[in-house]
Amino acid sequence: MEPIIKVTGLKKSFKKKEAVKGLDFEVQEGEIFGFLGPNGAGKSTTINMICTMLAPSEGSIIINGYDVSKQKDKVRESIGIIFQENTLDKKLTADENLKLHCRFYKVPKEKREQRIQEVLEIVDLVNERKQRVETFSGGMKRRLEIARGLLHYPRVLFLDEPTVGLDPQTRAHLWEYILRLKEKEGITMFLTTHYLDEAEISDRVAIMDEGRIIAIDSPKALKSELGGDIIELETENNVSASEEIRRRFPEAEVTLQDETMYVKVPDSDAFVATIIKELTAPVTRLNIRRPTLNDVFLAFTGRKIGEAEEQGKAGS
Amino acid sequence: MEGILAIWQRDLTKFFRDKARLFGSFTMPILFLLIFGGGMSGTMESMMSAGLGEEAGDFNYVEFVFPGIVAMTLLMTSVFSALSIIEDKDFGYMKEILVSPISRVSIAVGKMAGAATVATIQGVILFLLIPLLGLSYDFTALLQVIPFMFLFACALSGLGLLFASVIRSTQGFQMTVQILVMPMIFLSGALFPVNNMPAWMDVIVKVNPVTYGVDVMKKIMIDVDTLSPAVVEAMGLNITVFGRQVTILEEILFILGFAAVLVLLATISFRRANA
Numbered sequence: 001m002e003p004i005i006k007v008t009g010l011k012k013s014f015k016k017k018e019a020v021k022g023l024d025f026e027v028q029e030g031e032i033f034g035f036l037g038p039n040g041a042g043k044s045t046t047i048n049m050i051c052t053m054l055a056p057s058e059g060s061i062i063i064n065g066y067d068v069s070k071q072k073d074k075v076r077e078s079i080g081i082i083f084q085e086n087t088l089d090k091k092l093t094a095d096e097n098l099k100l101h102c103r104f105y106k107v108p109k110e111k112r113e114q115r116i117q118e119v120l121e122i123v124d125l126v127n128e129r130k131q132r133v134e135t136f137s138g139g140m141k142r143r144l145e146i147a148r149g150l151l152h153y154p155r156v157l158f159l160d161e162p163t164v165g166l167d168p169q170t171r172a173h174l175w176e177y178i179l180r181l182k183e184k185e186g187i188t189m190f191l192t193t194h195y196l197d198e199a200e201i202s203d204r205v206a207i208m209d210e211g212r213i214i215a216i217d218s219p220k221a222l223k224s225e226l227g228g229d230i231i232e233l234e235t236e237n238n239v240s241a242s243e244e245i246r247r248r249f250p251e252a253e254v255t256l257q258d259e260t261m262y263v264k265v266p267d268s269d270a271f272v273a274t275i276i277k278e279l280t281a282p283v284t285r286l287n288i289r290r291p292t293l294n295d296v297f298l299a300f301t302g303r304k305i306g307e308a309e310e311q312g313k314a315g316s
Numbered sequence: 317m318e319g320i321l322a323i324w325q326r327d328l329t330k331f332f333r334d335k336a337r338l339f340g341s342f343t344m345p346i347l348f349l350l351i352f353g354g355g356m357s358g359t360m361e362s363m364m365s366a367g368l369g370e371e372a373g374d375f376n377y378v379e380f381v382f383p384g385i386v387a388m389t390l391l392m393t394s395v396f397s398a399l400s401i402i403e404d405k406d407f408g409y410m411k412e413i414l415v416s417p418i419s420r421v422s423i424a425v426g427k428m429a430g431a432a433t434v435a436t437i438q439g440v441i442l443f444l445l446i447p448l449l450g451l452s453y454d455f456t457a458l459l460q461v462i463p464f465m466f467l468f469a470c471a472l473s474g475l476g477l478l479f480a481s482v483i484r485s486t487q488g489f490q491m492t493v494q495i496l497v498m499p500m501i502f503l504s505g506a507l508f509p510v511n512n513m514p515a516w517m518d519v520i521v522k523v524n525p526v527t528y529g530v531d532v533m534k535k536i537m538i539d540v541d542t543l544s545p546a547v548v549e550a551m552g553l554n555i556t557v558f559g560r561q562v563t564i565l566e567e568i569l570f571i572l573g574f575a576a577v578l579v580l581l582a583t584i585s586f587r588r589a590n591a
Contacts, residue, residue, distance in 0.1 A: 051415055076417040087408035091330055103322035104416035148412075 002065065004029040004156055004188050005050070009059035012045050019045045021211035022059070027156075027190060027204075032182060034202030034219075035192045036297065042211040043192055047160060050190075051081055064155045077105065080154035082145050084161045090134040094125060094144050097133060098151060105152035119147035122184075123177055139170035146177065150187075157181075159191040163198065175201065196293040205293065209301050222296045229268040230295055233261045233275075234285040241281040248274075255298065262298070264291075319418035323426025324433065327400060331434045341438055345389045346445075352385070352507055353378045353449055364509060364550055375547055379451055383461075383533040384506030386442050387468070390435045391501065391526060394469045395493050397431030398476025402486055414586070424477065424582035428575075431473035436466045453537050461536045464568065468529040471571050474578025475525075481585035506530045509552025522557055525574050528567040531555055535564050 003026035012020040020042045027033045037043045048054035050061055052072045061068040064078040088097050095116070102112045120126045123143035133141060142162060149157055159178070163171040175198065181187055191202065199205055199219065206216040215222060235241040238261055242254045245263060249271060253264040265271045268288050276283060332338065352360070357377045365375040404410040413423060443458060476493075483489045503510060503517065504526035513521060521527055531553060534540075540548055548554060554561050 053411075053415060073417040073419070076415060079415075081415055083408065083411055085408050087412045089326070089330075089409050090407070091333060092326070096326075096329070100322050100326055101412070101416075103318050104413065104418050106318060106417070 001029065003027060004031075004064055005033075005190070006062040007050070007059070008061075010046070010049065010056055010061060011058035012042075012049060012054070013057045019211055020049070023208075023213055025206055025213060025216060027188060029155075029188055030182075030186045031203045032189045032191065032201060034199040034205035035190060035208065036194070036196065036199055036205055036293070037192075037208035038194070038301075041208045043208055044160070046208070047158060047190075047192065051079060051158060052076055077152065078155045079158060080149035080152065080156070081158045082142075082149050082160060082162050084164060086141055086145070088133045088141060088145060088148070091132065093130055093132050094120075094136075095129045097144065098148055101148045101151050107152055115151055115153075119150045122150070122181065123147045139166050139174070142166060142170075142174060143177065146174075150181070150185075153185075154187065156188045156190055159189060159193075161193055162191070163193065163195065171195075171198070196297060199293055207297060207300055214300050215296070219293055219296075222293070223291045226264060226291045226295060226299055228264055228266040229288050230291050231263045231265065231268055231272065232285070232287040232289070233263055233283065234259055235261070235279065235281040235283050237281040241279055244280060245275065248278075253299075255302075257298075262295070264295075317422075319416075319422040320426040320429065323413070323418075323423060324430045327397070327427070327430030328433060330400070331397075341389075341393060342441070344392060345385050345442055348385050348388065348507075349382070349445065349449065352381045357381075360508065365547075375550060376451075378449055379453075379538060380534070380551055381507055382446070382449065382451060383537045384504075384530055386439045386465070387504070387506050387526065387530045387533055388501050389442060390439050390465060390469045390529075391472050391497060393435035393438050394431050394472035395476040395479070395497060397434055397473060398427070398480040399486065399489055400431075401427060401477065401480040402483070402489055405484075406486070420586040421579070421583045423586050424579050427477060428470055428473045428579060428582070431476060432466055432469035435469040435473070436462065439465050439469070454539060457537050457539070461533055464532055464536065467568070467575065468533070468571055471525060471529070471575035471578065474575050474582060477582040477585075478578055481582060500524055500526045503527070504530045505534075505552050505555075509550065511549075511552045522555075525571065527555065528562075528570055532564055532567050532571070 005027035007023050007025050010020060010023040011018070023046060035043060035047070045054065049056045050063070050068065052068055052075050055069065063075050066074040066078065068075050089100070092100075098116045098119070099112065102115070107115060116129075117126070120129060123146055125140065125143055125147065128136070128140065133144065136144065146159075146162070162178070163174055166174065178189065179201065182189060191199075193199055202219060204216065204218050205222065206213050208214070217225070233241075238256060238259070242256055242261055245252055245254055245261075249265060251266065252271065255262045263271070272286065272288065276286070360381075361375060361377040364377065364380075401410070404413070440462060446453060479489060479492055479496075483492055499520070501507065503521050504524055505521070506526065510518075510521045510527070534551070534553055538551070538553075540553060543551075556562070
């Protein structure tokens with residue numbers, strides 16, 4: 001089957017800075033594709049190019065069989081975008097916002113009413129239809145934006161940090177809606193988030209750093225690639241303890257992060273038994289867990305995503 | 317077409333919903349009508365009709381200035397409506413428009429038509445003051461001038477679109493527009509005839525598109541044919557360019573061309589925009 005998104009040799013330079021340094025990837029139809037990376041990694045630049053908002057310096061993007069550089073209108077009809085920042089007209093009602101969208105995307109007149117009803121049901125906003133958007137809470141605005149993005153039945157839905165600034169309960173709800181959509185409509189979703197636990201719902205994730213994709217695979221494969229368990233360890237002297245572990249277990253990978261040491265070993269049972277008995281600096285805390293996407297990110301970039309974020313901001 | 321209508325309708329809905337803006341926009345023209353039409357009309361009349369001798373009685377300054385003040389309202393409202401583009405950029409809505417498949421020409425035309433419609437409505441509402449000012453214009457002339465007012469307002473909103481595409485901030489936009497709009501009114505013949513201007517100022521008058529719009533409006537509204545040539549001359553209603561008197565048709569074509577060029581420029585700027 002033809003991929004729904006096909007990116008080849010994609011590059012983008014701004015004046016002297018090369019923001020995107022050559023990307024090649026494909027997204028299959030019906031897939032949830034997670035696009036991860038810290039600020040300044042080139043994520044937004046890439047999405048803007050895919051959404052026809054920014055012209056690439058080099059390379060090509062094909063969406064739904066249309067070339068993003070040459071058939072902008074066809075591409076625009078094929079995609080829906082939920083931007084990071086709010087793009088609703090707050091002075092208008094939910095209904096008016098949705099109707100405008102129908103007209104922008106040439107949804108046939110006789111189908112508008114039924115579709116508006118349908119998308120409002122998906123996001124549970126049927127009763128708020130006639131209210132002005134300025135009276136909505138943050139979560140409601142987000143849901144309305146998702147509803148609006150679906151109105152023209154896009155083949156691909158782009159979600160750029162859809163849950164940023166929402167409380168945990170609303171976030172959980174939003175993901176329920178998104179998963180329901182995937183099951184019901186089979187829409188392909190291209191999603192960026194820096195809550196890595198949320199990216200776990202992706203069928204595949206790509207990790208981007210410094211303008212390149214450094215890893216791309218299913219979350220499960222990426223995690224198993226790390227091999228073994230993660231042991232979080234706190235001791236009274238982390239520096240000397242980490243040296244000691246490195247000396248005694250050459251196969252262990254040790255990362256120091258703030259107060260905590262992350263140790264990755266193939267056989268956690270034997271390792272734990274040994275260090276509790278024999279480590280010179282007494283152990284104050286110990287936790288064994290399966291690797292998460294956070295660990296994948298840490299392993300590939302040497303940073304946690306939150307920290308990379310901070311650095312990205314400080315640098316920009 | 318649907319896209320143009322959608323953008324046009326959105327701007328109208330928002331205009332009628334914004335009560336403060338709706339009423340605020342009438343204060344300026346009414347103030348001008350009070351000052352020029354009421355307070356200063358005697359002075360202006362005697363100054364302008366000084367050389368007319370016994371024909372001076374035919375000269376009515378309020379009748380002269382009223383179309384000018386309507387034109388001024390068109391100019392202010394049209395240009396300032398383009399502020400909505402900067403607001404849309406600030407509040408993110410421009411992104412929703414730009415990622416949609418609407419053609420970029422439709423965005424420009426829709427925005428222009430929206431601003432021009434709002435301006436024309438305001439101009440027409442000012443017609444209600446005609447009896448209060450003791451004026452009487454021919455009713456058919458008033459009906460005839462409305463389509464031209466819309467065309468003129470289109471050209472002026474195009475000017476607003478051009479500013480909005482270059483200027484990023486709301487404050488910057490307001491500053492620039494204030495600085496430009498005032499001279500455009502004063503050097504257009506809207507409030508007083510621009511007959512005996514110094515040469516350099518005369519050049520500005522002749523390149524100012526408002527001059528021709530005001531002239532067309534006055535020629536339609538004031539019954540020029542019944543006035544003696546001397547009065548028409550005193551009102552400054554026979555503009556000459558390169559020594560040749562321009563006709564009303566030429567003036568309308570000029571405004572039309574001006575609007576078309578501005579739509580083109582606005583389209584180019586939307587094509588480049590990535591919000």
